[in-house]
Amino acid sequence: MAQDVKTAIVDAHIHYSHDAWSVYPPEEAVGILRDAGLRMAFVSSSSDDGTLKLYALAPELVVPVLRPYRSRGEISTWTGDASVIPYLEERLAAGIYVGIGEFHAFGDDVETDVMQAVIRLAREHRLFLHAHSDADAVERIFATDPDARVLWAHSGFTGVEEIRRMLSSYPNLWADLAFRSEHARNGVVDPEWRALFEEFPDRFMPGTDTFTPERWYYVREQAAWTREWLKDLPPELVENIAWRNAENLIQSAKSREN
Amino acid sequence: MIIAHGPWPPAPDPDISNRFSGDDDAIRFGRALFHDARLSADGSMQCATCHEARHAMGDGKPRALGRRELDRNTPALANLSGRRWFGWDGRSDNLWAQSIHPILNPDELAQDENSLARRIIEEADLARTYLEVTGRSPVDDPPREVLVNIAKSLAAWQETLVTPRTAFDRFRDALAEDRDVPDNVFSRSARRGLKLFVGEGRCSLCHFGPNFSNDEFHHAGVPHFTRNGSVDPGRHGGIGKYRASPYRRTGKFSDEDPESAARAPGNFVVRSHDDWGRFRVPSLRNVAATAPYMHDGSVADLPAVVRHYDEINMNLFHEDGESLLRPLGLDATGRADLEAFLRTLTGDPVTATP
Numbered sequence: 001m002a003q004d005v006k007t008a009i010v011d012a013h014i015h016y017s018h019d020a021w022s023v024y025p026p027e028e029a030v031g032i033l034r035d036a037g038l039r040m041a042f043v044s045s046s047s048d049d050g051t052l053k054l055y056a057l058a059p060e061l062v063v064p065v066l067r068p069y070r071s072r073g074e075i076s077t078w079t080g081d082a083s084v085i086p087y088l089e090e091r092l093a094a095g096i097y098v099g100i101g102e103f104h105a106f107g108d109d110v111e112t113d114v115m116q117a118v119i120r121l122a123r124e125h126r127l128f129l130h131a132h133s134d135a136d137a138v139e140r141i142f143a144t145d146p147d148a149r150v151l152w153a154h155s156g157f158t159g160v161e162e163i164r165r166m167l168s169s170y171p172n173l174w175a176d177l178a179f180r181s182e183h184a185r186n187g188v189v190d191p192e193w194r195a196l197f198e199e200f201p202d203r204f205m206p207g208t209d210t211f212t213p214e215r216w217y218y219v220r221e222q223a224a225w226t227r228e229w230l231k232d233l234p235p236e237l238v239e240n241i242a243w244r245n246a247e248n249l250i251q252s253a254k255s256r257e258n
Numbered sequence: 259m260i261i262a263h264g265p266w267p268p269a270p271d272p273d274i275s276n277r278f279s280g281d282d283d284a285i286r287f288g289r290a291l292f293h294d295a296r297l298s299a300d301g302s303m304q305c306a307t308c309h310e311a312r313h314a315m316g317d318g319k320p321r322a323l324g325r326r327e328l329d330r331n332t333p334a335l336a337n338l339s340g341r342r343w344f345g346w347d348g349r350s351d352n353l354w355a356q357s358i359h360p361i362l363n364p365d366e367l368a369q370d371e372n373s374l375a376r377r378i379i380e381e382a383d384l385a386r387t388y389l390e391v392t393g394r395s396p397v398d399d400p401p402r403e404v405l406v407n408i409a410k411s412l413a414a415w416q417e418t419l420v421t422p423r424t425a426f427d428r429f430r431d432a433l434a435e436d437r438d439v440p441d442n443v444f445s446r447s448a449r450r451g452l453k454l455f456v457g458e459g460r461c462s463l464c465h466f467g468p469n470f471s472n473d474e475f476h477h478a479g480v481p482h483f484t485r486n487g488s489v490d491p492g493r494h495g496g497i498g499k500y501r502a503s504p505y506r507r508t509g510k511f512s513d514e515d516p517e518s519a520a521r522a523p524g525n526f527v528v529r530s531h532d533d534w535g536r537f538r539v540p541s542l543r544n545v546a547a548t549a550p551y552m553h554d555g556s557v558a559d560l561p562a563v564v565r566h567y568d569e570i571n572m573n574l575f576h577e578d579g580e581s582l583l584r585p586l587g588l589d590a591t592g593r594a595d596l597e598a599f600l601r602t603l604t605g606d607p608v609t610a611t612p
Contacts, residue, residue, distance in 0.1 A: 181530035
């Protein structure tokens with residue numbers, strides 16, 4: 001009798017920020033990630049202490065990504081705040097992180113001293129950058145460091161053609177699908193997105209984005225929804241999107257030459 | 259823009275999925291059923307227990323008190339005709355389907371199809387009126403058909419509940435006719451509040467049209483945990499319930515012709531991740547009489563509503579998920595003006611149309 005085995009998923013977009021800590025204590029939060037059948041979760045938090053709480057409990061499950069925000073309100077101010085740089089340097093000394101992000105930077109935000117330092121730190125520590133950015137900002141990141149590894153949060157919230165252009169132009173660009181719904185409906189992958197997935201089978205990965213505490217309840221829902229539409233794709237592509245691309249991103253960042 | 263918020267009352271808009279819509283006998287039956295405790299399993303509760311005329315057809319409580327405290331605020335029943343969606347989460351696309359939920363909810367009237375059908379059959383006056391309205395004895399109808407017919411009768415009456423004309427309507431009509439109204443009808447403060455409402459406040463982007471609702475779903479910056487620590491999924495869950503329901507406009511219990519039903523909005527609804535925590539935009543008609551506010555009754559009064567939107571916490575929204583709301587930064591006069599305008603949307607108690 002065939003077993004109903006859940007497809008393993010790496011959720012590339014989890015936050016465990018301060019307002020979630022009391023609602024879901026770390027044990028409960030880790031329980032949610034496990035219950036969703038996640039193979040791993042990229043966790044970044046405001047503040048980073050949230051990520052460390054989960055990592056201490058489940059290092060095999062939680063993949064720490066260092067967020068430059070010490071609290072939520074820094075989303076729109078952080079690129080002008082020089083104190084971010086020593087904060088990141090201090091945290092990175094722990095040696096546990098695989099990326100820096102998810103940060104918000106648009107257009108010429110990338111030219112600020114803080115973002116330039118972030119790109120430098122990612123290069124020095126062999127980390128990927130989880131960028132919630134427009135295409136312009138992503139291009140500026142690659143202009144600064146052509147060998148950077150970038151995970152494009154929400155696939156830039158842009159359309160299929162723009163994503164195609166970016167993935168074609170930048171072989172070290174990956175894209176998460178967090179908070180996007182248009183690529184599948186009722187378990188059927190949209191034809192344009194299917195073509196994109198097939199053209200770039202090694203770039204996409206799922207994500208939830210737990211940007212408020214309530215959305216922790218959505219992690220299981222998101223995983224179930226993802227498994228539903230993944231069934232519409234060939235098995236190898238399913239494995240790539242579900243987990244292999246995320247793992248390859250980590251390896252790619254670690255193996256880069258400085 | 260202002261004129262588009264009227265005229266009031268709107269022309270009758272019969273529910274084509276309910277063959278009893280507008281039928282006088284069904285309306286009378288529906289009214290009687292609404293106030294009859296025999297509609298509940300144990301005879302202890304009426305629809306009117308929670309939908310009281312003295313509370314503008316709501317209950318005045320933060321969260322509905324059925325057989326226990328429920329998770330959502332009791333909606334004030336008025337101006338229901340012509341709506342696309344019903345319930346805070348839009349789980350129904352017609353009023354009779356929505357009326358079925360409290361009948362079957364174990365925490366409300368707590369019936370099931372069989373117990374309700376038995377009750378209608380066993381109570382001679384109810385069985386007689388059922389026959390008069392439907393043309394069939396409840397004995398001859400399957401229990402589910404009895405449930406649907408009872409719900410359709412309840413809906414037929416609820417459709418007649420309309421809020422009266424208000425100071426705003428007099429102002430709006432005068433504007434449409436290029437007249438003015440005296441300040442004692444529509445104050446200077448209310449005029450400034452109206453300007454905020456349709457202008458920089460952007461309230462009218464959601465609270466639009468004669469019923470002051472776009473009949474869609476939105477995240478209003480209200481946390482959506484329930485009291486037991488779980489989460490109210492809002493529209494995301496509502497779409498799931500809608501799809502699972504046999505009582506849709508396209509379903510076999512609907513009286514709508516299939517060609518028309520095929521154009522119903524429910525056929526085109528798509529569930530997305532940002533439906534999580536969205537709730538139906540409520541009408542603002544009679545708003546001063548329907549406190550407390552929001553899907554969970556967590557905002558106590560109108561000044562608090564104005565303050566909520568004035569200081570809205572953008573951290574509750576996704577950076578790319580909310581384009582309408584932002585803190586308004588009103589001063590005390592601005593807040594008072596907006597409240598003064600909202601109060602002009604309230605008139606006398608809800609009445610049934612003749």
